Amino acid sequence: MTVFVRFAPSPTGSLHIGNIRAALFNVLFARQHGGRFLLRMDDTDQERSTPAFEQGIKDDMTWLGLTWDAYAKQSERTRRYQEVLETLKASGRVYPCFETADELGLKRKTQLGRGLPPVYDRAALKLAPDDVAALIAQGKKPHWRFKLNTGDVVWDDLIQGHKIFPASSLSDPVIVREDGVPLYTFCSVVDDADMGITHIIRGEDHVTNTSVQIQLWQAVSDKPAPQWAHYPLMVNITGEAMSKRLGTMSIASLREELHLEAMAINALLAKLGTSDSAVPCLSLDELATTFDLSKISRSTVKFDLEELKHMSAKILHITPFASIAARLDALGLGHVTEDFWMAVRANLMTIEDVRLWWHVAHGPVTPAIDDKAFMDEAAALLPPSPWDEATWGAWTASVKDKTGRKGKELFMPLRRALTGMDHGPELKTLLPLIGRERAQNRLSGAIA
Numbered sequence: 001m002t003v004f005v006r007f008a009p010s011p012t013g014s015l016h017i018g019n020i021r022a023a024l025f026n027v028l029f030a031r032q033h034g035g036r037f038l039l040r041m042d043d044t045d046q047e048r049s050t051p052a053f054e055q056g057i058k059d060d061m062t063w064l065g066l067t068w069d070a071y072a073k074q075s076e077r078t079r080r081y082q083e084v085l086e087t088l089k090a091s092g093r094v095y096p097c098f099e100t101a102d103e104l105g106l107k108r109k110t111q112l113g114r115g116l117p118p119v120y121d122r123a124a125l126k127l128a129p130d131d132v133a134a135l136i137a138q139g140k141k142p143h144w145r146f147k148l149n150t151g152d153v154v155w156d157d158l159i160q161g162h163k164i165f166p167a168s169s170l171s172d173p174v175i176v177r178e179d180g181v182p183l184y185t186f187c188s189v190v191d192d193a194d195m196g197i198t199h200i201i202r203g204e205d206h207v208t209n210t211s212v213q214i215q216l217w218q219a220v221s222d223k224p225a226p227q228w229a230h231y232p233l234m235v236n237i238t239g240e241a242m243s244k245r246l247g248t249m250s251i252a253s254l255r256e257e258l259h260l261e262a263m264a265i266n267a268l269l270a271k272l273g274t275s276d277s278a279v280p281c282l283s284l285d286e287l288a289t290t291f292d293l294s295k296i297s298r299s300t301v302k303f304d305l306e307e308l309k310h311m312s313a314k315i316l317h318i319t320p321f322a323s324i325a326a327r328l329d330a331l332g333l334g335h336v337t338e339d340f341w342m343a344v345r346a347n348l349m350t351i352e353d354v355r356l357w358w359h360v361a362h363g364p365v366t367p368a369i370d371d372k373a374f375m376d377e378a379a380a381l382l383p384p385s386p387w388d389e390a391t392w393g394a395w396t397a398s399v400k401d402k403t404g405r406k407g408k409e410l411f412m413p414l415r416r417a418l419t420g421m422d423h424g425p426e427l428k429t430l431l432p433l434i435g436r437e438r439a440q441n442r443l444s445g446a447i448a
Contacts (some may be wrong), residue, residue, distance in 0.1 A: 003035025004198050007066075008074075008188060010042045011053035014250040015060045017303060018234050018242025021269050025201045025231065027066045028270060031288040035198075039068035040191060043075045044181055060251040064262045065284050072195070074187050081182040084190050084220050085144065085175070093219050094175065096142030097124035098135050120145070120171035141179070145172040146186070146216060153211040158229035158293050160204070165211035173212050189213050193221035201293070204230040229293050232273060234301040242303065249305075259350035261319075264312035273301035280314040282323070313349045327351060333358045343429035360419045361433040367442040368416040375417055377403055379443035385436045392428035418442050 007023040009015065015023075023039075030037040039061065043049040061067070088094040099107075108118040124145070127135075136142070153165045175186035192200065200210075207230050217225045234242055242249060254260045263282055270287050271278035274295040281287050321338040328336040331354060344357040359365070369375050381398045383391060396414070400406050416422055418439060424430065431439065441448035 001198060003030055003033040004038065004196055005030050005035065005201060006038035006040050006192070006195070006197050007068075008040040008042045008191075009057055010045070010048075011050060011057060012045065012048040013053060014056055014252055016242055016251065017249045017254070017265070017269070017308075020060070020064065020066075020251055020265070021231075021234060022202050023061060023066050024064070024266055024269055025291075025293075027284065028288045028291040029199065029201060029293070030069075031285060032291055036069040037067075038070045038072065038195065038197070040072040040195075041074060042184055042187070043073055044078070044183070044187055046075060046181075049075070056252065060255075063255055064251070064266060070195075072191070074191065077187070077191065078182070080194070081176075081187055081190055084186075085182070088146070088219060089144075091219070093147050094144045095125055095147060095172075096127075096132055097145050097174075098127075098140050098142055099124070117169060118171075119169065122147075122172065143174050143178045144176040146175050146212070146219070148172050148212065148215055153214050155210070155214060155225075155228055158199075158201075158227055159231055159296050160207075160229075160298065163207070163210075165207070167211065167215070170208070170212060175216075185209055185212055186216065189216040190220060192226060193217060193223055196223075197226050199227045199229065201229045201231070203233050205233060206230060231293075231296050232298055232300050234272065234303050237302055237304045239302075254308075258309070259352045260308060260312040261315040261351075264308060264315045267315070268308050268311045272303065273297045273299065278307075278311060280311060280318055282315070282319065309349065316348045316351065317346050319345065324351070328354060331355065331358075334362075339429075340433055343433060344425050347423075347425050357425065357430075360421070360424065361430065363438055364447045365418075365420045365442060366447050367418070367445055368420050368422075369413075369443075369445050370416075371413060372445065374403060374405070374413060375443045375445070378414060378417075379440055382436060382440060382443075387432040387436060389428045389432065392431045395431075 005026040007026050009019065009023075027037050029035070039058075041049075041054055041057075043054065085094065104120075107121065111118045125147075132142070148167045148170060151167055153167055155163050157163050173185050174183060176182050191197075210228055210230070214225060236242060236249070251265070254265065255262070263284075264280070266284060266287060267281050268278045270291055274292070274297065276290060276295060321341045324341065325336070325338075328341065328351075331351070333355065336354070336358070340358070340361065344354065347357065348354065378395075378399045381395060381402060383395055383398075396410060399414075400410055403410075411427075412422060415424070415427060418427065418431070418434060434442075438448045
């Protein structure tokens, strides 16, 4: 059996740090098992779904490297859903209902007031065919419910273990609205069965859906049901659930506003809530080798944006020049060399910080000079060009011998004069980038 998994977002909003986790887990699982990954748009709600959100989802996933082997849109399969609905009608597994939302709300309120679970009472099953025909003749349009079998729904979850869910605690689900729009619970099962999905990996908020969808699967397909895995949900550092409303946590904002590294998101999310520590890595294939559903804890996971920022910095610190050269050129600074990248990458939090060190290397910089006499002595000892990484050590040794200064008393004034700052990349790598002429000018106090 070839593993085939899917991610089925609704294009009614932007992907955020919470729901991208489902896509990541499915991609890693597929790669780990030599399988395939399907991106399927749950876009049957055409009132809320937009092409812009659909494209945004594709852009976000492509940026993260979560590419798909197959693509589908539920809005293009409405005829198939209607075919399956008619089959279910013929078998008696669906039935028409005419209650309004207000009427159903009143029923639930009454049941809760009596201490009963708010489960649909199947009143519509008492309607005779003539009653149904009369209601339709009056212009009323039915919504359609799937009739659940009694008894427990049982499955072995790849994360949560053996699950037993009493069907008596569930309402017969609405699978088609009165306007004819098929709903997620129904469409997903039809698609998964038709497309041959073998594993469904998603959040634990879908456990109730799974208990319904197992029965739906048995009613619409003679294929073996997929294996299920439900991971715990993620909250932010204050304990709030991640959702589309948290715009600052959208994948687009992490990319465009915070300038974080894509692999930082993947590396952190893959390990949050597991027994493994998150470590920086540069490829999904590398990450897939250590991905293991059995290591995922049952506890709620806390996501810390600051932890993600630090992971992003660590990713930059190990990124080779060849992998980032095009992005460096896109900064519009000029030709960024490998020597420059290797000199500054350990001091970056985001790629945008390259601009700061480019400015330090190429000027103009206002030198910070506290002792002009010391700078004059240091300037007089500058070695001739060409310079390399040995230049800094040779020069500071001669300055030490001449002035008697050492340690911080020697190095910090030189750094402040050469860069205008009291921190930064190692000067043995930065000094050759600054060059002799700019160094001479800065030591003399000139803006250069």
